[in-house]
Amino acid sequence: MRQGNLLYAQSGGVTAVINATAAAVIDEARARKVKVLAARNGILGALREELIDTSRESPAAIRALAHTPGGAFGSCRLKLKSLEADRARYERLLEVFRAHDIRYFLYNGGNDSADTALKVSQLAKAFDYPLTCIGVPKTVDNDLAVTDTCPGFGSAAKFTAVSVREAALDVAAMAETSTKVFVYEAMGRHAGWLAAAAGLAGEDPDAAPQIILFPERAYDEAAFLAQVRKVVDKVGWCVVVASEGIQHADGRFVADAGGGKDSFGHTQLGGVASYLAGRVKDQLGMKVHWTLPDYLQRSARHIASETDWKQAQAVGKAAVQMALKGDNAVMPVIVRSSDLPYRWKIEAVPLSKVANHEKKMPAGFIRKDGFGITASARRYLQPLIRGQAPLPYGSNGLPVYVTLKNIAVKQKLPAWDAG
The missing domain is CATH 3.40.50.460 (Phosphofructokinase domain)
Structure with a gap:
């Protein structure tokens, strides 16, 4: 695949560390000389061809993004249905991708986002459009399958x-x-x-x-x-x-x-x-x-876990690396190798193993009377909240966060008809 642009989009409810993932994506792509566009308000912005040129942001702004909460480019709750039921929307996405030479699509979200990224990869293959799709994990609910835990x-x-x-x-x-x-x-x-x-x-x-x-x-x-x-x-x-x-x-x-x-x-x-x-x-x-x-x-x-913050950046960096290697329709997940000491690594798994699969609490994590957690649950949870993620404070006593310029690229297609 010839090198083109990378499109990054945030989906669903944001987290305290989703922008740490975004910053890692941009940093890694810049190091590899790949331009990153970001969809304004998630998949909705991609459909509307409202794309942000992250190359217009300074290195200092991207560094600050790594400790800023919220969703820097905007997110949305918009579920795309099956390829058959929502074909017009999927085809519109491909039109936008073609128009802006997007060859890599990173969708940062939960279950529904993993499913959308998988379907986009399938449609691109059907249309013989060279596109690598990566689902990037994010959710505060921790309910994504396969990954040991989920950033956020x-x-x-x-x-x-x-x-x-x-x-x-x-x-x-x-x-x-x-x-x-x-x-x-x-x-x-x-x-x-x-x-x-x-x-x-x-x-x-x-x-x-x-x-x-x-x-x-x-x-x-x-x-x-x-x-x-x-x-x-x-x-x-x-x-x-x-x-x-x-x-x-x-x-x-x-x-x-x-x-x-x-x-x-x-x-x-x-x-x-x-x-x-x-x-x-x-x-x-x-x-x-x-x-x-x-x-x-x-x-x-202000009280983010250092473990979580590091993992959020790790999946962002790995997502770019996987995309540039051509690992299509996969997600970088966190694999725990040890509880004491706590050790973890990142591996790629097919999106088909994540999409539409929900991870609930194991029965062994809930006390027999149903009103508390077991020692096994405590062993699993404890490392995930350890450490304090770095955060600069200003003279006014408040955290120093960044607001990006979010300069849009010029649109090339007719306006999207949502009807």
Whole structure:
């Protein structure tokens, strides 16, 4: 394949370290004299031919990008369907690629993004267009198959564990005359990885969080309330961490907001913490506080894990190397070779082994009573939150982040008709 341009796009919810991946992609490509274009607002920008010329950014800006949260080029939630159902969109992508001599496509996202990258590679092959497609892993939910962990998760896990530990100290101080129960809602629609990470907050059996509710286990209200009562009677207070995706035995989400589906076809969830708090107050008569950290879980760069930050850069660098070698339709994944000491490496796996496969919490990571994590889970999770990712602070006491210029390249095609 003759050398052309590389297109990088971000997808879905961003993370505290997704820009570290972007910076590594740009740095590695520059070192190999490959121009990087970035799609504005993810795949939507690629369809609209809204492409950003990253060569217009200074080396200092790209270095700063590595510690800046958010999505520097914009992301979006736009799921492309099958090649048959969405053929016009896939063909439009190829038109844009041809127009801008794009020979490498790096799609930084989760499951749906891996599936899209795979389908784009298949269509390019069918049209005999020389294109190398690489899926680059990213998600705070840690639910991508094959990879040991997913960049973005470690930092969100660290934020969760630290927040729960600090909140628990507050609750313990006030429990005698005020709050008895505190409920913390963690992200996780079908997989309870972030809720499990809260278990790192305490090691003693009576330490917070005393109760964790996982989507992998059916929610039993009677058992839950009985456990809250048991903990409060013994400890004097109780911290509950609940995954947003916990379900009743019949499969209904406890926090189904009744708001239809999002653009990925997911049920709109909302308010599991407030719901549980209400049930505790009504049924047990205890004073309850609750919190919904929501975006804070994935944007908290100030407390990012060093492990996560390094892995985010490693997959970006490896993605470029794989693309230039011609390793088409693959994803660079993290492979753990040792727990103690913690060691890992990057390997390429076919996108077909990642796309549309969801990694849930292993049964052996959840305590037999369903309300906490096991030693195996702790062994797996602990290394992922270690270390503090470097972050410069200004004289105003705030982190120094960068806003890129994001200068667009000239469009060459007719405007895209989304209809």
